[in-house]
Amino acid sequence: MDALAHIDAYWRAANYLSVGQIYLLDNPLLTEPLQPGHIKPRLLGHWGTTPGLNFCFAHLNRIIADRDQDMIYVAGPGHGGPAAVAHAWLEGSYTEKYPDISRDAEGMRRLFRQFSFPGGIPSHVAPETPGSIHEGGELGYSLAHAYGAAFDNPHLVVACVIGDGEAETGPLAASWHSGKFRDPGRDGAVLPILHLNGYKIANPTVLARIPEEELIKLMQGYGFRPHVVAGDDPSAVHQIMAETLDTVFDEIAEGGRPPMIILRTPKGWTGPKEVDGLPVEGTWRAHQVPLAAVRDNADHRAMLERWMRSYRPEELFDAEGRPIAEILRTVPEGPRRMSASPHANGGELLRPLTLPDFREHAVEVKAPASTFSEPTRVLGRFLRDVITANPDNFRLMGPDETTSNRLQAVFEVTGRAWNAETLPTDEHLAPDGRVMEVLSEHLCQGWLEGYLLTGRHGLFNCYEAFIHIVDAMFNQHAKWLESSKRIPWRRPVASLNYLLSSHVWRQDHNGFSHQDPGFLDVVMNKKASVVRVYLPPDANTLLSTADHCLRSRDYVNVIVAGKQPVLDLFTMDEAVAHCTRGLGILEWASTDVGSDPDVVLACAGDVPTLETLAAAAILREHLPELKVRVVNVVDLMRLQQPSEHPHGLADAEFDALFTADRPVIFDFHGYPWLIHRLVYRRAGHHNFHVRGYKEEGTTTTPFDMAMLNDIDRFHLVMDVIDRVPGPSAGAAHLRRHMVDERLRARAHTREYGEDPAEIRDWAWPY
């Protein structure tokens, strides 16, 4: 056999195995005629995209073998599970990962049976699939993942098959421009293969139905050299594909304008051409299961058998069901196999970050709450040193907000990745910049996911409100991590770290559209085993939190921290201790020392902490007999039951902090019901009164934002007075005073456009 014949045989084997997965419970080698009992009762899976994915994989294997090329494969078309599994089995890596799925007839039977079957494996490419960094569930992220994998992997080529359905999504459409952020010197190459099989679920696709001239221009407009491979006669398309891949990999080796491939082959290629009088191959009817009634309909069953036998399994597998040596001739060795690449199980390659001592960036705190720092500005200096110490495996992502979020110290040592035109007036642009800024949260997230899943580290800084843009991507990544934890061979990867700044309480100037703390609610819906949420109230606690997150594995860490000046509360040692506990009493702000409190003022988030401290100061001055305890929460998960989250406080500890019977006025950064949801099983829950963002906002001042939502110091004092039994005359007087103070602050704001100075510059007065 010549090379193309080998490739064709391998392709037929992969197609055979794909069809078998979709249909068969038993009789994997068709050693007897197909019976109803051999057929799965529920036919699930997607044939349509599969032969195209198999085709690309088969041809890329030849390139790997010929050129000893390091390569991984990202299968964008979601429903290509059977293809990726078939290859892993043919290449032997499936059996290495799952020894009970042996590379013989019994293994093949199990391979078929488990596919999309209860207790088995998903129908999509998934964490369970060897060689995959990309879940084929929600569509649109393949190309961003591919670029993320290629960054800082100079010798890697990431082949990325993009379905023409997926190509209609926004995130994919934006991803074509990723090349402007790729450094040819230190990044690997991405080879996009736009697979136009013409249809999505039930419709034609846009890119398959525009004139080819337009499509070519589009790809050129994205910055590529497009190559078209088209046809429906396998032997002809084999020839064109092989030649094109040789050209394309020469082009990649030469550098310059990157190539891409437009592959036009029929949907469901080599499957049934017509079923019950309707065309199937080459139409949307091939999307899922072309023959739907094979268990009950003998004609359909016979068609299935003819279809499977058309791949000539007897030439592909020996009597024991093992793939014959001939078809494995183009399969690479060991880690060169795309199904066994360590890049696709990034934990195998993960090097821990070299972390400088965050304590060196501590702000000095001589007395609590008497000086101010900008937390993210302080963090920026730590991140600068992280970048210096880890020049090839750490990246900072952000949608053009790194400076706005005051992390600009990083630009002392690196630039923004940029591989397009530069002008003399530009600043901090560099092809190999460690900071990636594109005005697309989708790209920031997608690139970072690809980067992390291939064994590197990073942090995504974002305006809090707009992180909702990637809610769905976060969900999918969290699910990937949840699933991966159950897969023994998946090695831990670095956590996905979010730094949410420019948050709801300090988007007063940008207005209502920029005010939304709800990402925390989305995050908290995911499994306790993978999500962590931190609200450090000052610069030193932010440093400690960030250091902790950068060391962690397999989590999504969300850090909410302000960029505006906030009071310094903790010395560095205190900050580390406070963050380690996750929450604690601020003794110096409390007046209940040595006794039980009358009321607990709890807080989470920088602005709520400031307002809580101010309220505590007012109470100390005006109601000195009232015993007030101030509790600050950094790690939100501490509030949950230990049965719900590994960070959860034991009930006894929780009650010791919050009491079981005293009013708790909880001032919270986000929507108030999140706190109720976390503490609803606690003994004292009915005493919790939570203030938070209740969707009141506009263009105004910071303190007016607080007042609009009743999280301000004056309202907290009113809340205390309303809830402490038997208020004194002094309390009633103070309450009226608080109402007046609110009116006065509001009037000042309306008149002068800024908060009264005594509020803006308030510090702990004792």
Add this chain to the structure above:
Amino acid sequence: MDALAHIDAYWRAANYLSVGQIYLLDNPLLTEPLQPGHIKPRLLGHWGTTPGLNFCFAHLNRIIADRDQDMIYVAGPGHGGPAAVAHAWLEGSYTEKYPDISRDAEGMRRLFRQFSFPGGIPSHVAPETPGSIHEGGELGYSLAHAYGAAFDNPHLVVACVIGDGEAETGPLAASWHSGKFRDPGRDGAVLPILHLNGYKIANPTVLARIPEEELIKLMQGYGFRPHVVAGDDPSAVHQIMAETLDTVFDEIAEGGRPPMIILRTPKGWTGPKEVDGLPVEGTWRAHQVPLAAVRDNADHRAMLERWMRSYRPEELFDAEGRPIAEILRTVPEGPRRMSASPHANGGELLRPLTLPDFREHAVEVKAPASTFSEPTRVLGRFLRDVITANPDNFRLMGPDETTSNRLQAVFEVTGRAWNAETLPTDEHLAPDGRVMEVLSEHLCQGWLEGYLLTGRHGLFNCYEAFIHIVDAMFNQHAKWLESSKRIPWRRPVASLNYLLSSHVWRQDHNGFSHQDPGFLDVVMNKKASVVRVYLPPDANTLLSTADHCLRSRDYVNVIVAGKQPVLDLFTMDEAVAHCTRGLGILEWASTDVGSDPDVVLACAGDVPTLETLAAAAILREHLPELKVRVVNVVDLMRLQQPSEHPHGLADAEFDALFTADRPVIFDFHGYPWLIHRLVYRRAGHHNFHVRGYKEEGTTTTPFDMAMLNDIDRFHLVMDVIDRVPGPSAGAAHLRRHMVDERLRARAHTREYGEDPAEIRDWAWPY
């Protein structure tokens, strides 16, 4: 003055008014030298994009006047608030909407003062801005909104200025292909103006820095005829822009390949060229406030004054501050003014839907829970008739899932909108189709928003898990509605209706990535005044709910309904009554009639309702002495306090249904804590035990999905036994039996790949 001189004068006036808004508290006409007291204490706003927006607006006005063209203006660059406000004031519509902002010096002073000032208006284009359908907060949706506005408005041109920052986002990148879904025969035209000023916040932009040849190809690849207008000398660029617009509007009138404009002008054009020795005009430094220290720095203040006087205000406004007649010569009349177009206040044009009688589509229910229907299939027949009765103001959106969601009856009367190549094998494609299917939830949402805000109706059907893709867009639209309710001149528009099908409990076959009911949590964070959530449990309640939602105004309605067969529970009359109440006791399934229940089984969602009924049947058979009440909830908002939501049940009614002291086992469609969050203030909350999705999922069967998350009938019975005091010997026996039944069902599933028939086909046995 010739036409260009008029346009230039108008442009200078708009620029002057824009700068004034950003900087001035007083002295609007510069009748005296600028003093610190004239300057706002906090300088907020964005100059960078503003002169470009003003430039386009000025030139488009000439076209409107010359051609009597109906046109609206979508300002994509978020921070263009000052521009849109300036035009509305110049055109007189601002004063019509806000009479205290008169078109004279005092009005100008107020106009300046209120901008981005507490108690004033946002710095972005917002609902408060006359002539706007597009909030300039979160970026990426301008072009989708523009197409949505153009659909079914054959005589309208939507001019859409796209910022080059925004152009990096995914949703915008996908929107360029919207033309493939536009019918030249019955839809209006969209004129994209890609405004390349070169920078986003702190970075250059991709499209400004690729070779022009590439950019031209990109736009041709998107299907446009691009026209370049570039320069920095105003008089030259005026000339080119005017000629180009004449050409472009001729091309629009002729039909054929649609034109678009690439406009390259400096960021912060006509602003300070250099400040403190650094270049500003034409760089990212012009993004926000080019002169930052004008209050304290006399040099900066002098520069500001020179800058403002460079527009020669004395030639533009008379001594009373009124714009002189000459500069208003190109301003259109009445509703032709883009700032006064009724299209941009869609409620003015809103015609109620002609709604066929949904009762005609009722399924017959002779006995409750004895027959099965597919709810969305039944709904599809109603939607078909809605489409027939409303051929020009109703559209059905979906990411290629309309048939998958079983709404395919609509294709009996209409097609899918499609204006690209068609093949003989295609089905249900039509240029004027009422169904819009593109594999982009962002486009579905963006088009629908644009369509609704210009006074039409629609419904977006989507897989439940993937609606998270538009979480952020939902947030922004909800905020738009919330704000609009406070603006007297904004007329009510049709609600945004979501139909979420293919939901978490029936994505068993597609696996973990497709299982996520968390959109409800996102929705519930928004204001009670604009969000509604419905979980109709059967076909007839779905019909009643859909009819109600299609009649409503200014809400976001979320309907969760399955496509798989579910038990028919309600006759049509019963369904209407049940939906009107929003929740109620299923008497026929309850055994507490005439007395207090021992336990309440509550449910919301179709699968939880089925499981709850099955549990009730088991309890009735095995523990006949136990008094069980079954409560079904359709309208989730009924659970909240009336103080929290207008639909909230009074406490007395709530307690009458759920009791204050009996265990309530609540089987819920979504994440369980959502129910806790809704009922935490109710007297009986501590008795609520909620089952729901707890992020357990895989590729399996429907009943196995229920068991994985403990929402299944057997577990509900166990929950009852665990919570009813003093269990009998019979109860202990039944509990063991339930454990066995779960094991048996699971084993069956693992063996046969499907649920046991008696579970799959279960119906109410009495």
